[in-house]
Amino acid sequence: MSRSRPGPLDYLARWPLRAWMVATTVFLYSPLLTLMVFSFNNSRRNIVWRGFTLDYYAQVLGDDSLIQAFINSLTIALISTLFSVLLGAATALLLWRFRFPFKAGLEGGLALPIVVPEICMGVALLVFFTKVLPWPTNMVWPFNLGVIIIAHISFSFSFVASVVRARLASFNREQEEAARDLGASEWRTLIDVILPHMRPGLVAGGLLAFTLSLDDFVITFFTSGPDTTTFPVKVYSMIRFSVTPEVNAASTLLIVITVALTAIALRLQGSDGAAATAPH
């Protein structure tokens, strides 16, 4: 073959590009790797390697307040994901299906929690829940987490709605009409035909909502109280004194859990995403 201009993928074979890729990989993954490695380091000072130990994991698992924070985080993430998916899916369906006044406004407003700086959201929610709608303190677990859950739903449902809305755009309306034509009621059509099409969007949106909630710091920091610490907030309070191996160990656990959940969800999405996007 004669020499020709390289195609876009050929550039990957050139050395500047390779160097650049190596650099990104290093800067992206080496901090994480360091964190994980030092969680096994048998030394209180995180500087030199002093041998392997699982002591800090034992300490983390023995630390009641850390475990409580962890359980809080998971509970908040689960409940807020559930509601975000329900609300987000309903909103997406509404925007996709119907025409109504101020629709454009609602669609724009939906993007607000995505673009508004998180710190502002945090302050706004703090003011709202202390001044406008005070959430009763000293409620029993898990109702004391209500404020945080509502705060998380309020920003993550719009992510779900956006993802599901995008998925619905590829729906062939003739399928809905076909179901109606074959005798299905509107509800039946929604359940039998539209929901299966939405599913990859629901999974992706749910995943997004879950991880957003699990690792949210800023908004949670403003809305959590002494009894309602979440894992990120707890970690933050721990490193205010020093970065201890316990923090490393706890963070490693969080990373592993998040990655595992993501993998599972992506796998779920992959299997029926393929079927749902087949050419019709």
Add this chain to the structure above:
Amino acid sequence: MTKPAQSIITFENVTKRYGKVIAVDNVSFSISEGEFFALLGPSGCGKTTLLRMVAGFENPDEGRILIDGKDVTDTPPNRRPVNMVFQSYAVFPHMSVRDNVAYGLTVEGVGKAERLRRAEEALALVKLDGYGERKPDQLSGGQRQRVALARALVKRPRVLLLDEPLSALDAKLREQMRFELTQLQEKVGVTFLIVTHDQDEALAMASRCAVMNRGVLQQVGAPSDLYEFPNSRFVADFIGQVNMFEGILSRDDPDRAEITCAELTTPVFLDHGVTGAAGSTLWIAIRPEKIELKGRKDGEAKPIMEDAPEGANVEPGFIRHISYLGSESVYEVDLTSGRRIKALRSNLTRWDQEDFQVDQPVWLAWHACSPAVLLS
């Protein structure tokens, strides 16, 4: 053919508007039980809209639609005794072929054994036996269409609605499906209402057609009626090929008429009377295959058509172009007025195609009963 008496779908002054666009304009006609009825017309003429109103996805702004004599205006699509094959087939991608076909029965609440039996039956009907386990993405376009057909037929509808069912298939498959659809219709005996913009398709399959133009119903009739007795310039032109001349009714008796056309040297003679005021403008349409070609030499007398007065219905011209199509040849002939017209001649023997050459002078002749007179 015996004419079935029972009317199964009746359109009564049906009008549908989208904003300022009148998609369907005061349409009235009815379809009888057992017919293979085609809605024919150019793109955007309102065929799909009419079909969707039967299915219940749109409602008429004015007028009403009767199915089996009952006004269905307030009946939602899921309660109408009609089923539709969609243009995109709309097969449910997440269900197996069997579940797709059985879907209508599932929502109806038909028991499982009965459901499966009828689904298999329907699959066999469209020659898809053994495909039940497959997912739609493992089927070809033609097979997906068969699934859509089976899925609609399994409900035993009173009328099967098909929107451009053949448009997405390749030429060869289209040809075959035309045949299969007519066979299927004879087999199941269900009334078919099919939408198409392909006149060949409509003529080949339908027992009756309705021709629409810009929302207005132009003519309803058997394919041969539409072809031989069009009621307007639009229908004459839309169905098949035609040579059209504008003229003035110069003579009108009960058993004969003459129309003077500026583009022809002699008036067109007709062996029947015309409904129209003397002196009014009208049009005549002559199909290419109804024009006879005869060789012409200089100084030779005009040939005489036995069913017309001397000189009438014969025109001199020159062949300008010949398209040899195997079974027939199309001759494009310039008249002395400069008007170009088409004549079609079957190649009855292997030497017929050599009878005429380009630039040869010829006579064009037609019988007094061949031209169609059009008032609009």
